[in-house]
Amino acid sequence: xxxxxxxxxxxxxxxxxxxxxxxxxxxxxxxxxxxxxxxxxxxxxxxxxxxxxxxxxxxxxxxxxxxxxxxxxxxxxxxxxxxxxxxxxxxxxxxxxxxxxxxxxxxxxxxxxxxxx
Numbered sequence: 429x430x431x432x433x434x435x436x437x438x439x440x441x442x443x444x445x446x447x448x449x450x451x452x453x454x455x456x457x458x459x460x461x462x463x464x465x466x467x468x469x470x471x472x473x474x475x476x477x478x479x480x481x482x483x484x485x486x487x488x489x490x491x492x493x494x495x496x497x498x499x500x501x502x503x504x505x506x507x508x509x510x511x512x513x514x515x516x517x518x519x520x521x522x523x524x525x526x527x528x529x530x531x532x533x534x535x536x537x538x539x540x541x542x543x544x545x
Contacts, residue, residue: 432494433540436487439514442534443483450476459524486510490542507545515539 455476458469488508493503518535525532 429542430494430545431541432545435538435545436490436494438488438534438538438541439483439490442531442538443480443487446483446531447477447480486514490545494545507542511539511542514542 450473455469455473458464459490463469465474476521487505496503499507514535518532518539520536522532
């Protein structure tokens with residue numbers, strides 16, 4: 429299987445889990461309890477889901493690149509840029525959550541798959 433296609437699938441699954449789990453584990457509790465003020469909660473919720481949408485967008489680009497024949501210099505540049513960006517995201521999640529958030533692992537695997545592609 430093409431590693432870019434695998435990375436795309438992993439990023440879609442990660443984005444879906446991110447949105448669903450965020451709604452169930454964070455935002456539903458905020459609505460029941462006295463969470464942050466409504467304006468702050470709305471901004472955080474929109475940002476949360478925007479991140480998931482961007483993850484799917486990156487996955488679509490990777491899927492498209494996985495269908496291209498011979499890699500061009502542009503293909504290499506795009507995949508390298510995505511691999512570095514996803515790796516940096518993995519490190520950020522790992523560091524800022526002290527490894528307690530599982531997203532770092534999925535992002536790390538996706539970065540490796542993209543790098544191999």
